[in-house]
Amino acid sequence: MILLLLTTVLALAAAYFYRFWSVREKRQVELRKIVERKRAERAESVKFAKQSAEKLDVETRNKIASLEYSELKEGLQSGTISCIDAVRTYYFKAIQANEKTNSVCMFVKEAEQWAMEWDEKAKDPEFKKPPMFGLPMSLKECVPLQGYDQTRGFVQDTFHPTETDAVLVQQLKKLGAIPYVQTNVPQSLLSYNCSNPVFGTTNHPMDKSRTSGGSSGGESALISADGSILGIGGDVGGSIRIPCAYTGTTGIKPSHLRFSHRGVCGSVPGRPLINSNDGPMSTRVETNVDFLRTVWADTWITEQDPYVPPVTWNEEAYKSDKKLKIGYYTDDGWFTPTPVCQRAVMEAKQILEDAGHTLIPFRPPRVPEVLIMFLRAVCVDAGKFLSNKLMNDIIDPLLYTQVVLWMVPVRVQRFLASFIRVFFPRLGNLMNAMTLSTVELRNTYADIEAYRSEMAALMIDQKIDALLCPVTVTPALPHVAPSKLFAGTSYTGIFNLLDYAAGSVNVTHVTKQDELDLESDYEASDPWYALAKNSSRGTIGFPIGVQVATPPYREETCLRIMREIEFGVTGK
Numbered sequence: 001m002i003l004l005l006l007t008t009v010l011a012l013a014a015a016y017f018y019r020f021w022s023v024r025e026k027r028q029v030e031l032r033k034i035v036e037r038k039r040a041e042r043a044e045s046v047k048f049a050k051q052s053a054e055k056l057d058v059e060t061r062n063k064i065a066s067l068e069y070s071e072l073k074e075g076l077q078s079g080t081i082s083c084i085d086a087v088r089t090y091y092f093k094a095i096q097a098n099e100k101t102n103s104v105c106m107f108v109k110e111a112e113q114w115a116m117e118w119d120e121k122a123k124d125p126e127f128k129k130p131p132m133f134g135l136p137m138s139l140k141e142c143v144p145l146q147g148y149d150q151t152r153g154f155v156q157d158t159f160h161p162t163e164t165d166a167v168l169v170q171q172l173k174k175l176g177a178i179p180y181v182q183t184n185v186p187q188s189l190l191s192y193n194c195s196n197p198v199f200g201t202t203n204h205p206m207d208k209s210r211t212s213g214g215s216s217g218g219e220s221a222l223i224s225a226d227g228s229i230l231g232i233g234g235d236v237g238g239s240i241r242i243p244c245a246y247t248g249t250t251g252i253k254p255s256h257l258r259f260s261h262r263g264v265c266g267s268v269p270g271r272p273l274i275n276s277n278d279g280p281m282s283t284r285v286e287t288n289v290d291f292l293r294t295v296w297a298d299t300w301i302t303e304q305d306p307y308v309p310p311v312t313w314n315e316e317a318y319k320s321d322k323k324l325k326i327g328y329y330t331d332d333g334w335f336t337p338t339p340v341c342q343r344a345v346m347e348a349k350q351i352l353e354d355a356g357h358t359l360i361p362f363r364p365p366r367v368p369e370v371l372i373m374f375l376r377a378v379c380v381d382a383g384k385f386l387s388n389k390l391m392n393d394i395i396d397p398l399l400y401t402q403v404v405l406w407m408v409p410v411r412v413q414r415f416l417a418s419f420i421r422v423f424f425p426r427l428g429n430l431m432n433a434m435t436l437s438t439v440e441l442r443n444t445y446a447d448i449e450a451y452r453s454e455m456a457a458l459m460i461d462q463k464i465d466a467l468l469c470p471v472t473v474t475p476a477l478p479h480v481a482p483s484k485l486f487a488g489t490s491y492t493g494i495f496n497l498l499d500y501a502a503g504s505v506n507v508t509h510v511t512k513q514d515e516l517d518l519e520s521d522y523e524a525s526d527p528w529y530a531l532a533k534n535s536s537r538g539t540i541g542f543p544i545g546v547q548v549a550t551p552p553y554r555e556e557t558c559l560r561i562m563r564e565i566e567f568g569v570t571g572k
């Protein structure tokens with residue numbers, strides 16, 4: 001009798017799994033066909049951009065291609081450069097950068113037409129050129145651009161072009177900027193590598209086996225390979241700052257309060273307290289400054305979206321010579337960064353002290369707990385939304401570790417945590433991160449609000465204007481590592497949890513001595529430290545950035561400090 005019952009149960013289970021597997025296989029075949037169509041569409045768009053770029057003579061192209069941001073802007077304003085020539089130059093540059101990095105999702109064909117329309121308008125002597133007249137700009141793929149997909153790396157979201165531009169894109173178009181290319185992202189956006197089944201894997205320009213970071217990794221690869229002069233990324237846990245740090249570029253995530261989120265869908269909708277925001281990325285801090293100074297010159301954004309407070313650019317704060325008090329830390333007490341990431345902070349500290357600022361040791365309290373709050377609130381529903389989407393898609397192999405973690409039922413995670421804690425305490429603790437109930441989630445929201453108050457009090461009491469710290473724990477990682485090393489986001493995630501402005505700026509490069517220090521001083525005391533150590537080997541010459549953070553509405557001070565660090569490093 002028992003044997004019969006057992007056989008029946010096993011047969012039913014096998015039938016269920018067979019059905020599940022065959023339905024999924026059928027869907028996978030459909031999805032693979034969609035990928036083929038999308039890739040063909042991308043190949044067409046590359047062909048179009050190539051043909052357009054070839055219409056420009058090589059001499060003019062080389063001249064425009066060699067210009068710095070301010071020179072290009074000036075040339076467009078004075079009329080020595082036409083919008084169409086600028087767009088064709090940047091089509092050409094992006095094609096070349098893409099061949100090296102696979103950073104482009106789609107070229108924006110309409111960019112040609114928009115450029116010609118602006119050139120036509122400029123023929124009228126009465127026409128007043130808008131401040132971004134003719135500037136080619138790259139956009140992270142998830143930024144809503146009318147007529148183009150925002151797949152976020154999901155095959156199921158291809159061929160669903162958005163009908164309305166994001167408020168920021170509307171503003172950019174009005175200001176004369178020309179979006180000419182969409183750049184790659186990791187599937188789901190919730191990762192700091194850059195790979196998806198639709199457009200493939202984006203590579204670091206210095207080494208194909210490493211990632212350019214994520215989720216704005218298409219942007220960082222394109223910009224650092226000289227295929228874009230200014231791009232828009234997005235950041236909910238480091239997605240602007242980590243790619244910038246990995247590639248030697250610079251970017252800032254403003255507090256989410258300063259941009260509109262109308263019609264914008266991040267990695268997980270319905271996420272009230274871990275705030276994502278768009279932000280500029282480029283090779284120079286002043287390019288980012290110019291961008292934010294222009295889009296915040298008036299209250300246009302607030303007029304389109306009443307939820308955005310009418311706070312305009314504060315030039316006084318950016319230009320101020322008031323000496324600042326800056327709290328710094330090289331180790332957040334959760335994940336000790338590799339020696340080179342700590343050295344970068346100490347060098348930036350020295351630069352700021354030389355400029356007359358006061359730097360004091362400061363470590364945000366209870367970072368291990370903060371990381372749990374961050375992971376719980378960034379996933380919101382323990383990964384249910386994402387795992388449902390992923391189960392109906394082709395899953396990118398570089399995301400497997402993370403996906404498995406989202407698939408394991410939370411009660412099982414909690415049960416396993418008590419054993420895992422014995423030999424891998426840090427993972428054991430994080431295995432309590434995913435929420436079990438709405439009660440737990442509400443408590444976490446309350447904890448985040450309390451933490452914001454606590455940090456505000458600490459900084460006000462000690463009169464601290466800004467914080468300086470590592471961006472992350474290693475130089476650019478091999479593609480597969482970020483999904484295993486999500487614990488390394490404690491340095492960036494905390495500033496999304498606090499909703500601070502936070503930016504990343506290059507300070508140094510990995511040296512032979514850094515590699516020796518890694519071998520002698522960095523203990524591989526658990527699997528995460530071992531992975532960080534192993535992955536950091538062979539990175540001599542890779543760029544290393546630092547992070548500057550300020551409370552909301554102090555983006556100008558954050559940029560001022562970033563600019564001072566950049567000046568101290570480059571002398572220009």
Ligand SMILES: CCCCCCCC/C=C\CCCCCCCC(=O)NCC(=O)O
Binds near residue numbers: 191235237240402
């Ligand atoms: C072991 C316990 C289970 C935990 C499972 C957690 C899986 C990892 C989840 C989140 C990792 C967060 C990484 C964040 C990287 C930066 C992403 C970002 O800023 N994205 C932008 C966006 O989403 O818009």
